[in-house]
Amino acid sequence: MKGTILTYLLVAFGILGSIRRPTIGLYVYIAFSLLRPQALWGYTMSIGAVSQIVAVAMLVFWGLHGFGSWRFGRATSIVGALLFFLLWSWLSSLQAEDTRLATISVVEWLKIVMPFLVGVTLLKSEKDVRTLLWVIVLVQAYIGLEMNWSYLGGYNRAEMEGFGGMDNNSFGISLVTTFGAAVGLALTAETWKARIAASVSTALILHTILLTFSRGAFVGLIAVGIVAVGLMPKRPKYLGSVAAVAILALWLTGPELAQRYGTTFAAENERDASAESRVQLWQDCLVVLAARPVFGVGPLNFPVVSSEFGWPEGKQAHSVWFQTAAEVGAPGILALILFYAITAGKLWPIARKKRPDISRSTATLATAIILSIAGYVVSAQFVSLEGLEVPVYIAMAGAVLLKSLSPALAPATQPAGKLAFARARGSLTDRSAL
Numbered sequence: 001m002k003g004t005i006l007t008y009l010l011v012a013f014g015i016l017g018s019i020r021r022p023t024i025g026l027y028v029y030i031a032f033s034l035l036r037p038q039a040l041w042g043y044t045m046s047i048g049a050v051s052q053i054v055a056v057a058m059l060v061f062w063g064l065h066g067f068g069s070w071r072f073g074r075a076t077s078i079v080g081a082l083l084f085f086l087l088w089s090w091l092s093s094l095q096a097e098d099t100r101l102a103t104i105s106v107v108e109w110l111k112i113v114m115p116f117l118v119g120v121t122l123l124k125s126e127k128d129v130r131t132l133l134w135v136i137v138l139v140q141a142y143i144g145l146e147m148n149w150s151y152l153g154g155y156n157r158a159e160m161e162g163f164g165g166m167d168n169n170s171f172g173i174s175l176v177t178t179f180g181a182a183v184g185l186a187l188t189a190e191t192w193k194a195r196i197a198a199s200v201s202t203a204l205i206l207h208t209i210l211l212t213f214s215r216g217a218f219v220g221l222i223a224v225g226i227v228a229v230g231l232m233p234k235r236p237k238y239l240g241s242v243a244a245v246a247i248l249a250l251w252l253t254g255p256e257l258a259q260r261y262g263t264t265f266a267a268e269n270e271r272d273a274s275a276e277s278r279v280q281l282w283q284d285c286l287v288v289l290a291a292r293p294v295f296g297v298g299p300l301n302f303p304v305v306s307s308e309f310g311w312p313e314g315k316q317a318h319s320v321w322f323q324t325a326a327e328v329g330a331p332g333i334l335a336l337i338l339f340y341a342i343t344a345g346k347l348w349p350i351a352r353k354k355r356p357d358i359s360r361s362t363a364t365l366a367t368a369i370i371l372s373i374a375g376y377v378v379s380a381q382f383v384s385l386e387g388l389e390v391p392v393y394i395a396m397a398g399a400v401l402l403k404s405l406s407p408a409l410a411p412a413t414q415p416a417g418k419l420a421f422a423r424a425r426g427s428l429t430d431r432s433a434l
Contacts, residue, residue: 003041007050014054018061023122025058027135029115033389034139034174036164040146055111058118068121073406075399077342079120082392085328085335086113089299092328096298097305105299108387116396123400126362130188132397133181133368136390140178141201144208151211158211170385172217175209177376177390180224181397184368188361220379227374231351231367278318278382284309285322289330296329300386320380327386340391343398344373350405362401369398 010028017024032051062068072079086109093102123132143163150157157163162171182205186198209217288297288305297305302323306315317323325333350358351366376391 003037007037007041011050011053015057018054018057022058022062022065022118023128025054025061026115026118026122027131029054029058030132030389030393031135031139033115034136035143039164040143055115059114062118062122065122068118069124070121072120072399072403074346074402075120075406078339078346078395078399078402079117081335081339081342082113082116082395085332085339086110088295088332088335089328092295092298092332095295097301098298101300101304102298105386109299112387112389112392116392119393119396120399120403123396123403125404126365126401129365129397129401129404130185132393132400133185133365136178136393137182137185137198137201137205140175140390141182141204144175144201144204147208147211148204156211156213158208159213162212166385168212169214169216169383170388172209172212172214173220173376173379173383173385174388174390175205175212176217176220176224176379177372177388177394179205179209179221180228180371180373180375181368181394183228183371184365187368188364214379214383216379216382219382220375223378224371224375227371228367231348231370281306281311281315281317282319282322284311285317285319285326288326292329294329294331296325296327296332299327302326316384318382318384320383320385322381323384324386340373340377340395343395343402344370346402347398350401358405362405366398366401369394369401373398 010031014025014028014032017028029051032054037050086106089109090106093099093106096102119132123129147158147163158171159168162168163174164171166174179202182198182202186195186202189195189198206221209221284306285302287309288302302317303314306317307313317326321333321337324336347366347370349355351363351370353360353363372394373391376388376394380388380391
């Protein structure tokens with residue numbers, strides 16, 4: 001019953017809130033895309049496609065509010081890379097081996113790109129970035145809570161089922177992508193209540209990642225830790241936080257998990273069948289890319305042609321990057337890689353506080369987004385999960401942060417002409433001159 005009530009309340013809040021602020025509809029839509037009520041509470045199936053209802057309201061009122069501002073400042077190249085990837089995927093779908101599957105992929109990506117555009121055109125400030133990250137982290141933490149309750153009840157749902165149509169590997173990577181954001185919120189929380197909420201969320205997400213038994217997610221966690229040590233200030237507060245998370249992860253890793261993860265970096269002659277098959281699949285993707293370098297075989301179409309390499313029909317490549325390259329060609333995979341690389345690259349000097357006007361809180365927020373992107377980029381190498389929402393929304397947070405720090409988009413405190421005149425007269429203290 002709780003799921004039905006919560007779902008209806010969120011739908012109403014998303015629709016009514018969008019009337020005045022379409023960003024409210026955006027937050028609710030993102031929450032639904034991660035929460036997936038039908039998967040979390042099976043008895044809410046009768047409510048139908050709740051996210052679509054909220055999406056329609058969000059888009060309608062986004063249009064009535066003038067579609068926001070399309071001046072992106074330093075985030076322009078990020079937006080351009082994602083739009084180019086969507087365009088190229090559509091062009092690739094027109095000549096796909098199976099156009100029906102390819103069209104499904106393009107439509108699914110469109111469901112992610114449209115909210116992304118709503119966000120980057122309407123969200124303006126660092127406060128908006130924090131709100132977006134809080135929505136993502138709290139929803140993922142709640143899912144983690146449900147998974148932990150199931151585990152304590154004797155059934156490891158995270159490993160056996162995954163969540164919301166994702167298997168355990170994909171689910172683990174979704175959580176890894178959120179982990180960096182959760183750590184960043186814990187470090188920058190301004191009240192003890194927010195600090196506790198972020199810290200508990202971080203612990204829940206971390207433990208649920210381990211419960212998935214996903215080696216790809218485990219490697220992603222290692223990547224997050226390495227980048228965190230290299231990027232964060234060498235101060236007790238930050239180094240202590242990294243150490244605390246590492247100790248917590250070791251404490252939560254039992255013998256069974258340790259044995260499973262111990263095979264992650266096995267030598268070639270010691271790899272299990274699963275790890276060895278991945279290497280072979282990646283090589284086959286490169287063969288497809290070499291044969292069709294421009295448009296590939298079409299979105300979602302590698303499983304269609306995988307049987308030509310001796311794999312069972314429908315075999316996935318177990319790598320976002322290799323499979324996407326085979327499916328949409330070199331221009332498409334380059335655009336997708338640049339989407340994340342540009343976001344992280346432009347946030348890097350902010351995280352390192354290279355500009356004197358950057359506060360430590362803003363730098364930590366930029367660090368959190370970089371950590372999330374690093375976790376996703378590395379872990380996505382080991383599983384096929386095209387169209388995962390979380391990394392795109394995390395990158396959207398980075399784009400909005402860059403947009404808010406773009407000098408050309410900063411609100412002027414004085415009209416430029418009058419300010420110049422006042423300075424010329426040497427009378428800035430005289431109100432009549434302003």
